[in-house]
Amino acid sequence: MNLYVLLKMVPDTVEELNVATDGKSLDSEFLRFKLDDPDEHALEQALLLKEKHGGKVTVVALDAPEVDEVLFTALAKGADRAVKILVNQSGLGTVAAARVLADYFASASDKITSDTLVLPGSQAIDDLEGELAPSLAAALNLPFVGVVSGVTLAKEQAVVTKEFAGGLRGEFEVALPAVLGIQSAEKPPRYVPVAKVRAVMKSAKIETVDHTPPDRLIRLELDRMYKPEAAGRAQMLEGAPEGIADKLVEVLANNSVI
Amino acid sequence: MIAPFEPAVVDKATTLETLLETPAGKRMMTCIQCGTCAGTCPYGEHMDFSPRLVINMLRGGFIDEVIKSDSLLRCVSCYACMAKCPRGIRLTDVLLPMVKEQVLVTQSAMPAEFQKSLENMHRYGNPMGESPRKRAAWTATAGTKIPLIAEVNREVDVLWFVDSYMSFYARGQDNGRATARLFNALGVDFAILGNEEKSAGECGQVTWESGLFESLAEYNVKLFNKYKFQRLVTGDAHAYNAFHFRYPMYGLTQPAEHTAQFFARHLDQLKPRLTRPLNLTVTYHDACCLGRAVGSYDEPRALLQAIPGVKLVEMVHNRVNSLCCGGGGGGMWLDTYYKQKGMERLSERRVKEAIATGADVLAVSCPYEISRFEDALKVIPHDKPIVVRDVAELLADSLAS
Numbered sequence: 001m002n003l004y005v006l007l008k009m010v011p012d013t014v015e016e017l018n019v020a021t022d023g024k025s026l027d028s029e030f031l032r033f034k035l036d037d038p039d040e041h042a043l044e045q046a047l048l049l050k051e052k053h054g055g056k057v058t059v060v061a062l063d064a065p066e067v068d069e070v071l072f073t074a075l076a077k078g079a080d081r082a083v084k085i086l087v088n089q090s091g092l093g094t095v096a097a098a099r100v101l102a103d104y105f106a107s108a109s110d111k112i113t114s115d116t117l118v119l120p121g122s123q124a125i126d127d128l129e130g131e132l133a134p135s136l137a138a139a140l141n142l143p144f145v146g147v148v149s150g151v152t153l154a155k156e157q158a159v160v161t162k163e164f165a166g167g168l169r170g171e172f173e174v175a176l177p178a179v180l181g182i183q184s185a186e187k188p189p190r191y192v193p194v195a196k197v198r199a200v201m202k203s204a205k206i207e208t209v210d211h212t213p214p215d216r217l218i219r220l221e222l223d224r225m226y227k228p229e230a231a232g233r234a235q236m237l238e239g240a241p242e243g244i245a246d247k248l249v250e251v252l253a254n255n256s257v258i
Numbered sequence: 259m260i261a262p263f264e265p266a267v268v269d270k271a272t273t274l275e276t277l278l279e280t281p282a283g284k285r286m287m288t289c290i291q292c293g294t295c296a297g298t299c300p301y302g303e304h305m306d307f308s309p310r311l312v313i314n315m316l317r318g319g320f321i322d323e324v325i326k327s328d329s330l331l332r333c334v335s336c337y338a339c340m341a342k343c344p345r346g347i348r349l350t351d352v353l354l355p356m357v358k359e360q361v362l363v364t365q366s367a368m369p370a371e372f373q374k375s376l377e378n379m380h381r382y383g384n385p386m387g388e389s390p391r392k393r394a395a396w397t398a399t400a401g402t403k404i405p406l407i408a409e410v411n412r413e414v415d416v417l418w419f420v421d422s423y424m425s426f427y428a429r430g431q432d433n434g435r436a437t438a439r440l441f442n443a444l445g446v447d448f449a450i451l452g453n454e455e456k457s458a459g460e461c462g463q464v465t466w467e468s469g470l471f472e473s474l475a476e477y478n479v480k481l482f483n484k485y486k487f488q489r490l491v492t493g494d495a496h497a498y499n500a501f502h503f504r505y506p507m508y509g510l511t512q513p514a515e516h517t518a519q520f521f522a523r524h525l526d527q528l529k530p531r532l533t534r535p536l537n538l539t540v541t542y543h544d545a546c547c548l549g550r551a552v553g554s555y556d557e558p559r560a561l562l563q564a565i566p567g568v569k570l571v572e573m574v575h576n577r578v579n580s581l582c583c584g585g586g587g588g589g590m591w592l593d594t595y596y597k598q599k600g601m602e603r604l605s606e607r608r609v610k611e612a613i614a615t616g617a618d619v620l621a622v623s624c625p626y627e628i629s630r631f632e633d634a635l636k637v638i639p640h641d642k643p644i645v646v647r648d649v650a651e652l653l654a655d656s657l658a659s
Contacts, residue, residue, distance in 0.1 A: 014389050
């Protein structure tokens with residue numbers, strides 16, 4: 001199997017996010033980046049498939065802050081190659097990123113083969129529509145299934161599980177090669193000891209690929225970015241605990257909650 | 259008390275393969291297989307490979323079988339086996355962590371809670387996964403000035419290493435506030451690292467993750483070298499353990515003290531300031547990293563007895579026989595796993611002993627114990643109220659306001 005996992009860095013929401021002075025972007029002063037959660041599952045799914053069927057796992061990422069550590073961590077977990085495309089991910093937009101990745105797969109060294117599976121995460125916190133995977137599949141003219149939560153391989157095809165609302169599950173047969181947007185791997189992403197990552201950092205190399213960024217940005221125009229605004233409908237109850245309890249019961253009764 | 263960690267005994271490059279050639283390993287060859295370690299281990303009955311068996315498997319060349327098993331997930335690094343070993347074999351701080359490290363490398367799945375905590379410690383420098391930029395936020399509630407070492411711009415006597423539980427955990431912050439008041443009452447020249455500080459990483463080393471420990475230790479030592487201070491003082495018994503035993507291997511040159519040791523050393527100055535009588539019966543729980551690890555049994559007790567109106571009573575297991583709260587060795591993040599395996603929480607076993615003393619207060623000196631014992635008290639029935647307080651909190655309560 002020729003497994004490609006696409007890794008994307010997203011803002012770490014553990015840090016408090018602030019809107020920059022332009023009112024349209026995140027303040028980058030204290031912004032930190034982490035690997036997108038579904039991408040971490042995509043890597044786990046690829047590693048599970050490699051363990052079962054053999055083959056090679058290549059992780060591919062666009063350039064972004066802290067991406068090197070993420071690529072080394074993927075190598076420490078068992079990926080065979082790590083590739084960094086030297087195009088700044090920031091401000092690129094999902095569709096343009098898909099174009100860059102499609103160009104990458106058109107290159108001689110990483111051509112799509114008959115046993116290729118491309119596994120991006122099915123969405124990211126800054127791509128909730130999950131446009132990356134279908135855009136890439138369209139550009140590569142490959143079949144696509146998104147929100148995948150399980151992959152098994154049979155002759156020249158993959159059988160994928162997809163979750164629907166209401167707890168329903170669907171099974172799809174997809175001809176290879178294909179692009180699968182991974183929502184969750186069959187097992188939680190594995191732990192890799194820090195010692196292993198540090199050893200890999202010393203011994204392994206990240207391959208880099210030069211690429212000219214697209215001259216035209218393809219993305220939605222963002223008018224305004226803002227924090228949720230307080231609606232001001234909260235009602236503070238004051239007084240002794242017994243009095244507050246009585247008032248609370250009254251409020252709940254008046255609003256037909258009880 | 260356990261013998262100091264001499265660099266000649268084992269160094270940081272020692273692995274399971276080379277262990278038996280080191281002085282510490284040669285001592286393991288003298289094990290008489292008496293089984294005292296297995297008998298004294300609080301979870302010994304739940305282990306496929308007790309400490310005694312681990313030694314024997316290592317000597318026989320079968321250590322791989324131990325590594326394949328999840329037996330050592332049940333080790334809470336409480337130093338009980340090591341403290342009782344008639345041969346002085348370094349189990350808790352040498353053999354068991356080396357085996358655990360290999361368990362972590364070999365097992366593909368770790369209990370989720372535990373994995374998350376290790377990942378958080380690596381990324382954010384604290385096991386809770388809180389923003390490192392909020393690490394010093396608690397100081398705004400201290401009610402007293404807490405200087406940042408980066409701002410004082412000169413040598414200080416005490417660099418106070420606050421660590422994660424006192425920085426981020428609400429009940430841990432009570433200990434931080436109390437310690438700040440005590441430092442100020444004594445006129446101590448101190449400062450903290452603030453947001454720059456990262457977890458000392460004890461639960462890296464005495465646990466599983468040598469790489470995680472090393473990256474945290476290297477980071478913190480580099481930070482220490484940036485500033486000038488006479489001594490390192492911490493209220494976190496696990497951080498103290500790391501500073502005392504391991505950090506010297508990574509370049510820490512200043513002496514490290516636990517706050518209980520520091521305040522006990524200043525008891526003559528502190529005692530006249532302890533004027534508010536508390537009128538409480540108190541029982542003291544020996545933290546593993548302070549008690550068995552370095553033999554500081556008397557300092558916390560001396561502090562408690564210096565408080566007017568405190569009557570000190572002992573639990574059945576005390577001092578070298580103290581029962582671990584179950585939080586060490588990664589146990590802090592393995593409660594769900596232990597529950598799944600049908601194992602009693604050690605903190606519950608311990609609070610039963612505390613309740614039996616009839617004390618009003620269960621006093622502790624390790625920040626893990628606050629949450630562990632308070633949680634245990636929620637499920638263990640008791641008629642007379644009993645609360646958990648750090649020794650520092652009780653001392654601060656007794657200061658004239």
